[in-house]
Amino acid sequence: MNRLPIFLQVRGRRIAVVGNGSLAARRVETLARAGAEVWLLTDQPSEEFDALKGQYRLGDLAAPEAFAGFPIIYFAYEPEEEPDEVQIARARKAGALVNVADYPRMSDFITPSVLDRNPLVVAISTGGDAPLLGRMLKARLETLIPSSYGRLAALAGAGRAALAEKLSSHQARLRFWERIYDGPIAEMVLAGDDVTARTMLEREIDSCRPDGSASDETPKGEVYLVGAGPGDPDLLTFRAFRLMQKADVVLYDQLVDPAIMDRVRRDAERIYVGKKRANHAVAQEEIGAMMVKLAKEGKRVLRLKGGDPFIFGRGGEEIEKLAEHRIPFQVCPGVTAAAGCSSYAGIPLTHRDYAQSCVFVTGHGREGPIQLDWTSILRPRQTVAVYMGLAHLDYLTKEFLRHGADPALPVAVVENGTRPNQITVTGTVSDIAAKAKAHGLRGPTIIIVGEVVTLRDKLNWYTPHPGNAHADA
Numbered sequence: 270m271n272r273l274p275i276f277l278q279v280r281g282r283r284i285a286v287v288g289n290g291s292l293a294a295r296r297v298e299t300l301a302r303a304g305a306e307v308w309l310l311t312d313q314p315s316e317e318f319d320a321l322k323g324q325y326r327l328g329d330l331a332a333p334e335a336f337a338g339f340p341i342i343y344f345a346y347e348p349e350e351e352p353d354e355v356q357i358a359r360a361r362k363a364g365a366l367v368n369v370a371d372y373p374r375m376s377d378f379i380t381p382s383v384l385d386r387n388p389l390v391v392a393i394s395t396g397g398d399a400p401l402l403g404r405m406l407k408a409r410l411e412t413l414i415p416s417s418y419g420r421l422a423a424l425a426g427a428g429r430a431a432l433a434e435k436l437s438s439h440q441a442r443l444r445f446w447e448r449i450y451d452g453p454i455a456e457m458v459l460a461g462d463d464v465t466a467r468t469m470l471e472r473e474i475d476s477c478r479p480d481g482s483a484s485d486e487t488p489k490g491e492v493y494l495v496g497a498g499p500g501d502p503d504l505l506t507f508r509a510f511r512l513m514q515k516a517d518v519v520l521y522d523q524l525v526d527p528a529i530m531d532r533v534r535r536d537a538e539r540i541y542v543g544k545k546r547a548n549h550a551v552a553q554e555e556i557g558a559m560m561v562k563l564a565k566e567g568k569r570v571l572r573l574k575g576g577d578p579f580i581f582g583r584g585g586e587e588i589e590k591l592a593e594h595r596i597p598f599q600v601c602p603g604v605t606a607a608a609g610c611s612s613y614a615g616i617p618l619t620h621r622d623y624a625q626s627c628v629f630v631t632g633h634g635r636e637g638p639i640q641l642d643w644t645s646i647l648r649p650r651q652t653v654a655v656y657m658g659l660a661h662l663d664y665l666t667k668e669f670l671r672h673g674a675d676p677a678l679p680v681a682v683v684e685n686g687t688r689p690n691q692i693t694v695t696g697t698v699s700d701i702a703a704k705a706k707a708h709g710l711r712g713p714t715i716i717i718v719g720e721v722v723t724l725r726d727k728l729n730w731y732t733p734h735p736g737n738a739h740a741d742a
């Protein structure tokens with residue numbers, strides 16, 4: 270290690286910035302955010318500093334004592350400027366530690382790439398050799414460290430003093446925090462419920478044993494109801510991915526793509542509870558009961574569902590039982606099939622020239638095709654996305670026509686949307702049923718009805734897997 274990483278408390282300290290361009294402005298901004306008393310040493314601040322008024326004082330760079338009284342001085346030259354080595358030497362002579370942006374060898378310290386989850390801060394340095402690499406690594410960490418980790422750190426900060434009073438042993442406190450960071454209290458914060466988390470933490474501090482373990486050793490499980498999106502694993506949310514890594518057991522649907530199951534924690538137990546139309550593998554109540562039982566055994570249960578759990582997903586019904594049994598749970602939304610399929614088929618669901626509204630409907634009821642409110646569905650300049658409609662496509666399109674739809678109204682059927690084997694068939698209300706049949710579509714499919722479908726000719730961007738012989742029609 271060539272340089273020593275330290276986090277400096279600069280609140281109220283005088284720190285100077287020399288420069289008058291965007292780089293200097295960013296330095297001023299960062300320093301002001303950290304609470305420093307920032308001095309900008311320049312003649313006349315450029316427009317880069319317009320938005321920073323009140324965040325810095327102006328110093329005279331030409332004054333003989335310009336650098337006096339600053340423990341730290343930043344030189345932030347613009348790329349076309351050469352560093353003024355005389356000035357830098359003067360600053361150092363005045364007793365300051367100096368940083369020259371982009372010139373690590375002229376600098377006493379370097380500024381790292383910073384991942385800010387205040388109070389949690391991660392700083393990355395490549396010793397000035399490869400700043401871009403540092404920034405790329407930072408971008409990766411952004412995806413790994415949830416933005417709410419700062420709030421988790423703040424919660425721990427709030428509980429530290431009380432815990433130190435209760436547990437004198439360092440080991441015991443470590444054991445306590447390990448349990449908290451890995452358990453439902455942390456999950457509660459990450460899911461956004463800081464108030465409950467704080468109450469739970471206070472209770473834990475009050476009741477924990479002298480060695481930091483929980484007084485009540487009955488295992489506490491929890492349930493994560495997670496939307497896995499329509500198929501492409503890259504569409505998983507950060508939170509979904511994190512919960513998939515935490516789960517002890519996963520209950521999954523037929524619609525959850527195998528590529529997504531590959532991302533679930535390797536040693537998690539997998540239970541298939543999916544169902545096919547008219548062939549319910551596991552009854553809904555049974556799934557609810559199973560989740561309650563597993564959570565009561567202390568397991569972290571991941572209920573993974575295709576798309577979004579609250580859109581035609583019965584997610585609400587499944588978690589009602591959890592609420593009744595007071596089992597902690599959280600719901601993580603996913604990209605719903607209509608959004609995923611339309612994007613990957615190059616069909617915007619709304620567009621100022623074609624559709625100002627969009628409705629999601631299901632084409633399948635408990636007892637066959639659903640009876641829809643045709644007047645509200647057949648509004649002009651409205652897109653209709655039909656879920657679970659393929660089996661009744663013939664009936665649905667006939668009903669569209671019977672209720673006054675233009676026979677030339679464009680329709681697209683997207684099968685296996687967002688997946689490598691996506692197929693998109695386009696036509697009109699009059700011929701789409703026959704076309705879908707001719708292509709042997711089997712589902713899952715989303716049916717998109719509306720003028721927006723014509724935009725596909727221009728906006729289609731996604732190329733399904735080349736091995737898919739009839740990817741488009």
Ligand SMILES: C[S@@+](CC[C@H](N)C(=O)[O-])C[C@H]1O[C@@H](n2cnc3c(N)ncnc32)[C@H](O)[C@@H]1O
Binds near residue numbers: 498577581610714715
């Ligand atoms: C029971 S619903 C679940 C919907 C899911 N909760 C969502 O938000 O997308 C199942 C229907 O979603 C649609 N669907 C789900 N994934 C799809 C995909 N990859 N491509 C096309 N349609 C899909 C189909 O209409 C399928 O019959």
